[in-house]
Amino acid sequence: DAGVIQSPRHEVTEMGQEVTLRCKPISGHNSLFWYRQTMMRGLELLIYFNNNVPIDDSGMPEDRFSAKMPNASFSTLKIQPSEPRDSAVYFCASSLGLGRGAAKNIQYFGAGTRLSVL
Protein backbone atom coordinates (compact mmCIF):
# COMPACT_ATOMS: atom_id res chain seq x y z
CA ASP A 1 0.00 0.00 0.00
CA ALA A 2 1.30 3.48 -0.81
CA GLY A 3 0.15 4.87 2.49
CA VAL A 4 -1.88 8.02 2.95
CA ILE A 5 -1.57 10.19 -0.13
CA GLN A 6 -1.98 13.94 -0.01
CA SER A 7 -1.99 16.49 -2.79
CA PRO A 8 -0.68 18.94 -3.54
CA ARG A 9 2.57 18.76 -1.57
CA HIS A 10 3.00 22.50 -1.76
CA GLU A 11 0.47 25.23 -2.39
CA VAL A 12 1.16 28.93 -2.71
CA THR A 13 -1.82 31.18 -3.13
CA GLU A 14 -2.91 34.74 -2.62
CA MET A 15 -5.14 35.95 0.15
CA GLY A 16 -8.79 35.59 -0.74
CA GLN A 17 -8.33 32.62 -3.04
CA GLU A 18 -9.97 29.25 -2.52
CA VAL A 19 -7.68 26.39 -1.55
CA THR A 20 -8.54 22.70 -1.77
CA LEU A 21 -6.39 20.05 -0.16
CA ARG A 22 -6.90 16.40 -1.03
CA CYS A 23 -6.34 13.13 0.79
CA LYS A 24 -6.56 9.46 -0.07
CA PRO A 25 -6.52 7.26 3.03
CA ILE A 26 -5.01 3.81 3.26
CA SER A 27 -7.32 1.27 1.66
CA GLY A 28 -9.48 -0.43 4.27
CA HIS A 29 -9.12 2.34 6.82
CA ASN A 30 -12.42 3.65 8.10
CA SER A 31 -11.30 6.76 9.97
CA LEU A 32 -9.73 9.85 8.50
CA PHE A 33 -8.26 12.84 10.31
CA TRP A 34 -7.23 16.34 9.21
CA TYR A 35 -4.56 18.15 11.22
CA ARG A 36 -2.91 21.54 10.98
CA GLN A 37 0.67 22.05 12.18
CA THR A 38 2.26 25.39 13.00
CA MET A 39 5.19 26.37 15.16
CA MET A 40 2.97 28.34 17.50
CA ARG A 41 0.09 25.91 17.96
CA GLY A 42 1.70 22.54 17.28
CA LEU A 43 -0.36 19.71 15.80
CA GLU A 44 -4.07 20.51 15.95
CA LEU A 45 -6.90 18.16 15.05
CA LEU A 46 -9.31 19.98 12.75
CA ILE A 47 -11.91 17.33 11.95
CA TYR A 48 -12.24 13.58 11.71
CA PHE A 49 -14.51 11.18 9.89
CA ASN A 50 -15.57 7.62 10.57
CA ASN A 51 -17.13 5.64 7.73
CA ASN A 52 -17.28 8.88 5.71
CA VAL A 53 -19.34 10.66 8.39
CA PRO A 54 -17.91 13.69 10.22
CA ILE A 55 -17.66 12.82 13.90
CA ASP A 56 -16.11 15.92 15.42
CA ASP A 57 -15.40 19.20 13.66
CA SER A 58 -14.88 21.28 16.78
CA GLY A 59 -11.29 21.91 15.76
CA MET A 60 -12.21 23.66 12.53
CA PRO A 61 -11.10 27.24 13.13
CA GLU A 62 -13.98 29.05 11.46
CA ASP A 63 -16.58 28.92 8.74
CA ARG A 64 -13.96 29.50 6.07
CA PHE A 65 -12.87 25.89 6.58
CA SER A 66 -14.91 22.96 5.36
CA ALA A 67 -14.18 19.27 4.85
CA LYS A 68 -15.92 16.51 2.97
CA MET A 69 -15.51 12.79 2.55
CA PRO A 70 -17.72 11.75 -0.38
CA ASN A 71 -16.44 8.15 -0.31
CA ALA A 72 -14.12 5.86 1.57
CA SER A 73 -11.10 6.70 -0.56
CA PHE A 74 -11.19 10.47 -0.81
CA SER A 75 -11.47 13.54 1.36
CA THR A 76 -11.02 17.26 0.81
CA LEU A 77 -10.29 20.18 3.08
CA LYS A 78 -11.30 23.52 1.63
CA ILE A 79 -10.44 27.03 2.75
CA GLN A 80 -12.48 29.84 1.23
CA PRO A 81 -11.41 32.58 1.36
CA SER A 82 -7.85 31.89 2.44
CA GLU A 83 -5.92 34.25 4.72
CA PRO A 84 -2.19 34.57 5.52
CA ARG A 85 -2.77 33.11 9.01
CA ASP A 86 -3.90 29.88 7.36
CA SER A 87 -0.31 29.25 6.29
CA ALA A 88 0.71 25.93 7.82
CA VAL A 89 1.37 22.30 7.04
CA TYR A 90 -1.85 20.33 6.76
CA PHE A 91 -1.67 16.62 7.45
CA CYS A 92 -4.18 13.95 6.71
CA ALA A 93 -4.06 10.68 8.67
CA SER A 94 -6.07 7.49 8.59
CA SER A 95 -6.67 4.57 10.92
CA LEU A 96 -8.55 1.30 10.83
CA GLY A 97 -11.34 2.80 12.88
CA LEU A 98 -12.53 4.14 16.16
CA GLY A 99 -13.00 2.11 19.31
CA ARG A 100 -10.84 0.06 21.62
CA GLY A 101 -9.49 -2.52 19.22
CA ALA A 102 -5.80 -3.24 19.48
CA ALA A 103 -4.79 -1.76 16.14
CA LYS A 104 -7.67 0.59 15.52
CA ASN A 105 -6.20 3.68 17.07
CA ILE A 106 -2.90 3.69 15.17
CA GLN A 107 -2.89 6.66 12.86
CA TYR A 108 -0.77 6.82 9.73
CA PHE A 109 0.07 10.25 8.41
CA GLY A 110 0.38 11.49 4.88
CA ALA A 111 3.35 13.57 3.78
CA GLY A 112 1.41 16.79 4.32
CA THR A 113 0.57 19.85 2.25
CA ARG A 114 2.60 22.96 2.94
CA LEU A 115 0.27 25.91 2.38
CA SER A 116 1.52 29.45 2.00
CA VAL A 117 -1.03 32.24 1.72
CA LEU A 118 0.53 35.50 0.60
Next chain:
Amino acid sequence: GENVEQHPSTLSVQEGDSAVIKCTYSDSASNYFPWYKQELGKRPQLIIDIRSNVGEKKDQRIAVTLNKTAKHFSLHITETQPEDSAVYFCAASGYGGSQGNLIFGKGTKLSVKP
Protein backbone atom coordinates in the same frame (compact mmCIF):
# COMPACT_ATOMS: atom_id res chain seq x y z
CA GLY B 1 -12.12 17.23 26.81
CA GLU B 2 -8.68 15.69 26.86
CA ASN B 3 -5.64 17.89 27.41
CA VAL B 4 -2.06 16.68 26.98
CA GLU B 5 0.93 18.54 28.43
CA GLN B 6 4.46 17.66 27.26
CA HIS B 7 7.83 18.57 28.77
CA PRO B 8 10.45 19.67 28.05
CA SER B 9 9.89 21.61 24.84
CA THR B 10 13.55 21.25 23.91
CA LEU B 11 16.14 18.71 25.04
CA SER B 12 19.79 18.51 24.16
CA VAL B 13 21.91 15.47 25.05
CA GLN B 14 25.30 14.05 24.19
CA GLU B 15 25.45 11.02 21.97
CA GLY B 16 25.24 7.91 24.11
CA ASP B 17 23.31 9.57 26.92
CA SER B 18 19.66 8.86 27.73
CA ALA B 19 16.76 11.15 26.97
CA VAL B 20 13.45 11.28 28.81
CA ILE B 21 10.31 13.10 27.68
CA LYS B 22 7.28 13.35 29.94
CA CYS B 23 3.60 13.87 29.26
CA THR B 24 0.53 14.25 31.41
CA TYR B 25 -3.08 13.84 30.38
CA SER B 26 -6.34 14.96 31.92
CA ASP B 27 -8.98 12.42 30.90
CA SER B 28 -8.80 9.33 33.10
CA ALA B 29 -10.80 7.42 30.46
CA SER B 30 -8.01 7.72 27.89
CA ASN B 31 -6.65 4.29 27.10
CA TYR B 32 -4.14 4.60 24.28
CA PHE B 33 -0.88 6.58 24.32
CA PRO B 34 1.28 6.68 21.19
CA TRP B 35 4.55 8.47 20.58
CA TYR B 36 5.38 9.95 17.20
CA LYS B 37 8.73 11.05 15.81
CA GLN B 38 8.84 13.82 13.24
CA GLU B 39 12.06 14.56 11.42
CA LEU B 40 12.52 17.95 9.83
CA GLY B 41 10.21 18.38 6.87
CA LYS B 42 8.75 14.89 7.24
CA ARG B 43 5.50 13.40 8.48
CA PRO B 44 4.96 12.22 12.07
CA GLN B 45 5.64 8.52 12.36
CA LEU B 46 4.62 6.18 15.14
CA ILE B 47 7.62 4.84 17.06
CA ILE B 48 5.97 3.15 20.03
CA ASP B 49 2.63 3.04 21.78
CA ILE B 50 1.19 1.76 25.03
CA ARG B 51 -2.29 0.88 26.19
CA SER B 52 -3.74 1.45 29.61
CA ASN B 53 -3.61 -2.21 30.58
CA VAL B 54 0.22 -2.25 30.76
CA GLY B 55 2.71 -0.16 32.67
CA GLU B 56 5.77 -0.41 30.44
CA LYS B 57 6.73 -1.36 26.92
CA LYS B 58 10.16 -1.62 25.31
CA ASP B 59 11.41 -1.74 21.77
CA GLN B 60 15.19 -1.87 21.52
CA ARG B 61 16.48 1.51 22.71
CA ILE B 62 13.04 2.97 23.23
CA ALA B 63 10.73 2.42 26.17
CA VAL B 64 7.50 3.97 27.34
CA THR B 65 6.10 3.92 30.88
CA LEU B 66 2.58 4.69 31.97
CA ASN B 67 1.28 5.68 35.40
CA LYS B 68 -2.51 5.64 35.20
CA THR B 69 -2.99 6.83 38.75
CA ALA B 70 -0.90 9.93 38.20
CA LYS B 71 -2.05 10.23 34.57
CA HIS B 72 1.38 10.57 33.12
CA PHE B 73 3.51 8.66 30.66
CA SER B 74 7.11 8.98 29.55
CA LEU B 75 9.34 8.15 26.62
CA HIS B 76 12.84 6.89 27.37
CA ILE B 77 15.54 6.70 24.72
CA THR B 78 18.79 5.05 25.74
CA GLU B 79 22.18 5.23 24.02
CA THR B 80 21.03 8.17 21.92
CA GLN B 81 22.40 8.59 18.43
CA PRO B 82 22.49 11.63 16.13
CA GLU B 83 19.70 10.11 14.03
CA ASP B 84 17.43 10.30 17.08
CA SER B 85 17.40 14.08 16.63
CA ALA B 86 13.82 15.04 15.79
CA VAL B 87 10.64 16.39 17.32
CA TYR B 88 8.79 13.86 19.45
CA PHE B 89 5.08 14.08 20.12
CA CYS B 90 3.09 12.24 22.75
CA ALA B 91 -0.64 11.77 22.35
CA ALA B 92 -3.62 10.38 24.19
CA SER B 93 -6.69 8.82 22.71
CA GLY B 94 -10.15 9.78 23.83
CA TYR B 95 -12.89 7.39 24.78
CA GLY B 96 -16.63 7.30 24.49
CA GLY B 97 -17.86 9.69 21.83
CA SER B 98 -14.33 10.59 20.87
CA GLN B 99 -12.81 7.16 20.64
CA GLY B 100 -9.83 7.03 18.37
CA ASN B 101 -9.05 10.69 17.97
CA LEU B 102 -5.63 11.67 19.26
CA ILE B 103 -4.87 14.76 21.30
CA PHE B 104 -1.21 15.66 20.84
CA GLY B 105 1.25 17.34 23.14
CA LYS B 106 3.13 20.36 21.81
CA GLY B 107 6.23 18.34 21.03
CA THR B 108 9.81 18.06 22.27
CA LYS B 109 12.69 18.96 20.01
CA LEU B 110 15.48 16.52 20.79
CA SER B 111 19.00 17.32 19.68
CA VAL B 112 21.69 14.65 20.03
CA LYS B 113 25.18 16.09 19.81
CA PRO B 114 27.91 13.83 18.43
